[in-house]
Amino acid sequence: MEKIITIENLTFEYTRVEDGAAIRALDNVNLEIDKGSFTAIIGKNGSGKSTLAKNLNGLLIPTSGTVFVDGYDTADDDSIWEIRQRAGMVFQNPDNQLVSSIVEDDVAFGPENLGIEPEEIRRRVDKALEEVNMGQYKQKAPHLLSGGQKQRIAIAGVVAMRPEIIIFDEPTAMLDPKGRKEIMKIIRELHEEGITVILITHFMEEVIEADRVIIMHEGKVLLDGTPYEVFSQADVIKKANLELPIMVELGQRLREKGINVPEGIIKEEEMVKALCQLKSQN
Amino acid sequence: MIRDITLGQYYASDSLIHRLDPRVKIIATLLFIIELFIVDNFIGFAICAAVLAIVIAVSKVPLSFIMRGLKPVLFILFFTFALNIFMVKGEVLWSWKFLHITREGIQIAVFMAIRLVLLIIGSSMLTLATKPLSLTDGIERLLSPLAKFKFPSHEIAMMMTIALRFIPTLLEETDKIMKAQQARGADFESGGLLKRAKALIPVLVPLFVSAFRIAQDLAMAMEARCYRGGENRTRMHEMKLRKRDFIAFILMAAFLAIIIIEARMF
Numbered sequence: 001m002e003k004i005i006t007i008e009n010l011t012f013e014y015t016r017v018e019d020g021a022a023i024r025a026l027d028n029v030n031l032e033i034d035k036g037s038f039t040a041i042i043g044k045n046g047s048g049k050s051t052l053a054k055n056l057n058g059l060l061i062p063t064s065g066t067v068f069v070d071g072y073d074t075a076d077d078d079s080i081w082e083i084r085q086r087a088g089m090v091f092q093n094p095d096n097q098l099v100s101s102i103v104e105d106d107v108a109f110g111p112e113n114l115g116i117e118p119e120e121i122r123r124r125v126d127k128a129l130e131e132v133n134m135g136q137y138k139q140k141a142p143h144l145l146s147g148g149q150k151q152r153i154a155i156a157g158v159v160a161m162r163p164e165i166i167i168f169d170e171p172t173a174m175l176d177p178k179g180r181k182e183i184m185k186i187i188r189e190l191h192e193e194g195i196t197v198i199l200i201t202h203f204m205e206e207v208i209e210a211d212r213v214i215i216m217h218e219g220k221v222l223l224d225g226t227p228y229e230v231f232s233q234a235d236v237i238k239k240a241n242l243e244l245p246i247m248v249e250l251g252q253r254l255r256e257k258g259i260n261v262p263e264g265i266i267k268e269e270e271m272v273k274a275l276c277q278l279k280s281q282n
Numbered sequence: 283m284i285r286d287i288t289l290g291q292y293y294a295s296d297s298l299i300h301r302l303d304p305r306v307k308i309i310a311t312l313l314f315i316i317e318l319f320i321v322d323n324f325i326g327f328a329i330c331a332a333v334l335a336i337v338i339a340v341s342k343v344p345l346s347f348i349m350r351g352l353k354p355v356l357f358i359l360f361f362t363f364a365l366n367i368f369m370v371k372g373e374v375l376w377s378w379k380f381l382h383i384t385r386e387g388i389q390i391a392v393f394m395a396i397r398l399v400l401l402i403i404g405s406s407m408l409t410l411a412t413k414p415l416s417l418t419d420g421i422e423r424l425l426s427p428l429a430k431f432k433f434p435s436h437e438i439a440m441m442m443t444i445a446l447r448f449i450p451t452l453l454e455e456t457d458k459i460m461k462a463q464q465a466r467g468a469d470f471e472s473g474g475l476l477k478r479a480k481a482l483i484p485v486l487v488p489l490f491v492s493a494f495r496i497a498q499d500l501a502m503a504m505e506a507r508c509y510r511g512g513e514n515r516t517r518m519h520e521m522k523l524r525k526r527d528f529i530a531f532i533l534m535a536a537f538l539a540i541i542i543i544e545a546r547m548f
Contacts, residue, residue, distance in 0.1 A: 093499055113509050
């Protein structure tokens with residue numbers, strides 16, 4: 001599998017404003033991300049997950065260690081724009097990342113910065129808006145749209161830059177359940193189209209969609225593997241003060257009560273299937 | 283409620299005036315203002331008013347909408363009228379104690395009033411019939427030759443675009459903060475001017491804090507989308523002068539010629 005991101009001994013420190021103390025947000029992180037994969041990074045506040053995300057496209061530069069994106073070193077000033085074009089980023093607050101008061105102009109902002117020809121920008125903007133189902137809102141003002149719709153515009157703005165990787169930094173944290181579902185659907189679709197997806201989140205329900213889960217704790221990688229591998233280590237997850245996905249929790253409790261559902265159930269459908277099987281056996 | 287505020291005073295329509303290139307409209311407005319100061323007799327003002335009336339008719343902007351824009355400047359209008367009518371020296375027509383009205387005073391006062399009214403209506407037509415964003419685009423492109431002299435035309439246009447974008451966001455934020463303070467017993471509606479101004483401090487401080495937070499977020503988002511100033515930047519909407527824009531230019535030139543000839547003749 002081709003590696004699109006390689007992180008070697010990444011340490012990131014920042015200075016706390018109050019007392020000038022150096023705070024270590026990331027502590028010797030080593031990771032490799034496969035091209036075309038869907039990786040979820042989860043952790044509680046202060047675990048370093050957002051800092052990690054910002055290190056992936058040169059918004060933050062490592063204090064020590066290196067980050068390679070598609071072969072480019074993020075610490076190299078000359079390649080910073082190559083990196084940011086390849087690794088797009090969607091932020092948490094949909095309001096604070098839209099630049100223009102007209103939807104299509106906002107989507108065009110990235111391609112315009114890349115110096116692409118006007119007709120090509122037009123094509124990309126139309127296509128990107130179709131992909132996030134916002135085609136009919138082209139001429140609307142973002143402040144009149146819902147949070148989920150604004151976040152879709154932000155995604156379209158990144159998609160129009162034709163990135164290899166999209167990093168979603170808690171994209172659903174400020175949305176209602178409906179908006180959250182819409183965004184997750186679009187993230188899945190983008191992944192199916194071949195884009196490498198990195199989803200930073202603190203919702204366990206979103207993590208189970210990924211094919212790889214990384215749990216961050218105090219600036220370090222605590223667990224790393226498929227959702228099945230990670231969630232089978234329930235005690236480690238609980239020690240990091242994170243909740244288990246509902247179905248994992250349910251499976252555990254059922255087993256404690258003597259109902260023998262198999263381990264490794266993560267999704268709701270799997271649980272329903274397992275319970276039906278148990279019932280038909282009895 | 284606070285979200286209903288219309289931005290600028292743009293009147294949406296699909297008229298010929300709306301479709302003109304914003305650069306043409308900016309230049310036309312500047313020319314119109316200059317012409318108003320060349321004119322110095324009633325015939326000239328009548329020509330200007332007629333041209334403006336035609337523009338308004340073509341633009342399909344309702345007259346009531348335009349008149350609304352005059353209201354806030356009525357005071358200035360009366361003030362300059364009064365100053366002119368009483369202050370200008372000349373042939374005295376009427377006097378009472380220290381107040382004198384002269385023939386020249388009346389003439390200058392009336393001309394100045396007409397000039398101001400036409401000026402305000404004329405320049406408000408620019409914002410009424412041009413989307414705020416096309417206006418900033420037009421300004422950027424008109425000023426772009428100055429970039430050679432290090433004039434930050436792109437930056438100024440970008441600042442205006444962002445300001446337009448964030449007015450509703452900041453209004454919403456203000457609304458939120460005011461409600462939060464009201465829920466905790468803040469009173470914005472009673473008391474004298476000083477007391478009310480003081481009551482706004484607990485709104486302004488958090489508003490500033492959040493404005494800085496928004497600015498920081500936005501700067502990061504813009505950098506992530508490869509923003510690096512105006513260099514090598516292309517635009518999706520290319521500004522191309524069409525046939526109608528050239529016709530507008532010819533009409534503007536004809537109008538200017540008429541005004542100059544008229545001012546010389548009388």
